[in-house]
Amino acid sequence: MxxxxxxxxxxxxxxxxxxxxxxxxxxxxxxxxxxxxxxxxxxxxxxxxxxxxxxxxxxxxxxxxxxxxxxxxxxxxxxxxxxxxxxxxxxxxxxxxxxxxxxxxxxxxxxxxxxxxxxxxxxxxxxxxxxxxxxxxxxxxxxxALVMEMVVLDDVQPSLRASLIQVDAKQAGIAPDLRDPMMLNRFAELVRGVDRVVVACPAKRRKEWAMMLKGANVLGEIMVDDIADIGAFSFGRIDGHETLTVASGPLDLSQRIMKRGFDLVLCSMALLALAPVLIVTAIAIKLDSNGPVFFRQRRVGRGNAFFEILKFRSMRHELSDAAGAISASRDDNRITRVGRIIRRTSIDELPQLLNVLGGSMSLVGPRPHALGSLAGDRLFWDVDERYWHRHVLKPGITGLAQVRGFRGATHHRDDLVNRLQSDLEYAAGWSIGRDIYILFATFKVLVHKNTF
Structure with a gap:
């Protein structure tokens, strides 16, 4: 207005x-x-x-x-x-x-x-x-109508909603002149009774407007669009220089200790309980086709650092895709007879308990992807630049995206975006209670229509 x-x-x-x-x-x-x-x-x-x-x-x-x-x-x-x-x-x-x-x-x-x-x-x-x-x-x-929000425009014209009170500084006869008591009084009369005053001005005049607002007895803010793109959420200093904080680990020390302890206890129990299944699966793989029991592949882990993931081999050794560029399909002839069973029941993922025990993975977290993974014909990080943000936590055997049904091949852009949104949501709102919920929910989706 x-x-x-x-x-x-x-x-x-x-x-x-x-x-x-x-x-x-x-x-x-x-x-x-x-x-x-x-x-x-x-x-x-x-x-x-x-x-x-x-x-x-x-x-x-x-x-x-x-x-x-x-x-x-x-x-x-x-x-x-x-x-x-x-x-x-x-x-x-x-x-x-x-x-x-x-x-x-x-x-x-x-x-x-x-x-x-x-x-x-x-x-x-x-x-x-x-x-x-x-x-x-x-x-x-x-x-x-309830809240009075005013934007003072000083040589800039941002896009604003119509309900905001918009004041052109020159037309209103105000300027950030701290040496002019009459100017300060004029500004005080303008903002009297206003709940929030935001000044949009060139960078060189931000300091003067900030000083003006500090004495105006009002909630005052300076519009700074040029730092919005980097996502800063706090300020800091180093050796007398101002800094903008743009990233921090999502978990503090106590939360990391809690999550790691939770992983170690449950992982140890799971390895003991599932030992017969692991042994029988290993024997079946060796009898079914030539090649090693385990499939090893480089994946992206916490902090975007590489690690080697372990899985039961479900494909013919000579046809394995180490880069992960080709997603498995429903009638994929690379998959062995035993491989088809263990993939459909998610038994092929069980060796990742050893990754959890070693500390490169967690029971719950964003699923780790191979470097060559594609959404359609594009690499994952070319689809959405936020892709790398999902690696602020250790990758997991299961995750929020999986229990929501976002799993299987990524033939389309949305197949990745849906998973990414879930991963970022999980990282932003981690709690041990959510990990427990995801683990229980995982049992409902062990056998899924998109697993083959």
Whole structure:
């Protein structure tokens, strides 16, 4: 929205009035939730009227705690949960205070703890429901009107959505002149009541605008499009020089220790339990065709470093594709009789437990690919430059992509992209719980239509 002084005044008044109404609505809704919870306890627990009188102590405690935790702040209105977390924190504090009052003043008969707990549960459910409903209404009806976001344009014209307040610095008569008190006052009047001010300017004027924003009592930001392409997420320094952090390992030391310990324990147990299967498979391979039991191939591992993967050989030795450029097909004549069985049941992957034991792989992680792997007629990294990002973790015997059904030959670009998205999602949100889930889910897809 282009800037006009009258339009800005109207927008400011509308936004402030809307916030007041929403905050009042949330406060009244919270009070009604507490009243309903106390009424439910009064009815179902057969308590006397003294119990309901405790509500008059509870409400002010809750409102004070809610305001202190930011449940009615502008940030709560802007957030997608509409302050649910802050409201729940206030509820915990309120009922915690009631529990302490009950204990220290020896009034358990008037303030039974079991009843307090029931009341808290009901109140929590109601508050969450109310906040969720308000959040939906706010997003659908008042998303842009609720928050005032201004972009000051100084000799640049980025593409912006129409709902933003757009101010041309020259037309508004403002400049980052810290030696002119009148200019500073003009800027202060412009941004008064605005929630967020972003300045888009040439690189040589960023410092001056930053100094201007620091004294304006506003959330101020400088638009820096030229660092967006490198994906920086924090700042640093080295020998007096500023740096932008663009990468870090996804797991800290404690998480790496946890994942490695998990791998070692389960891998050792699996090797012992599956020893008969491994021995029988090895014998069957030797009897079925000439060549070694194991197939060894260079794959890309953690940190984009190479390692040698182990698999049971499922193809004729003289026809094996060491580069991995040719994916196996359904009627591939390179696959042996035993190979067809062990590939369909994923038994050919079991020797990778030795890779896990040796530390080059993990039980769960992005599946390692051969250097010559193709999606259609293009190398994987030519399809999507983010391909190398998947190697921030050790490769796994199974992974999120596999349990989602993204496995088998990569005849098309989407065959790779779907796997890559899953791998990046796994790396960004790793947890030991997710590893356990993926391992259990793997048993459901051991036999899959895309394995041959």
């Amino acid at each position: 282009p800037y006009t002084r009258l339009g800005l005044q109207r927008r400011r008044a509308t936004s402030q009035a809307l916030r007041l109404r929403l905050c009042a609505t949330m406060a009244v809704a919270d009070i009604l939730a507490l009243v309903t919870a106390f009424l439910a306890a009064l009815v179902f627990q057969n308590l006397d009227d003294n119990w309901f009188a405790i509500l008059f102590v509870t409400v002010p405690i809750y409102l004070g705690a809610a305001m202190n935790s930011g449940a009615y702040a502008v940030t709560a209105l802007r957030h997608r949960d509409c302050g649910r977390v802050a409201a729940l924190q206030a509820l915990v504090f309120t009922f915690g205070a009631l529990f302490l009052i009950s204990y220290f003043f020896r009034i358990e008969q008037r303030l039974p703890r079991s009843t307090l707990l029931l009341t808290m549960i009901v109140a929590t459910a109601l508050v969450v429901l109310v906040r969720y409903s308000i959040a939906i209404v706010v997003r659908q009806r008042w998303r842009d």
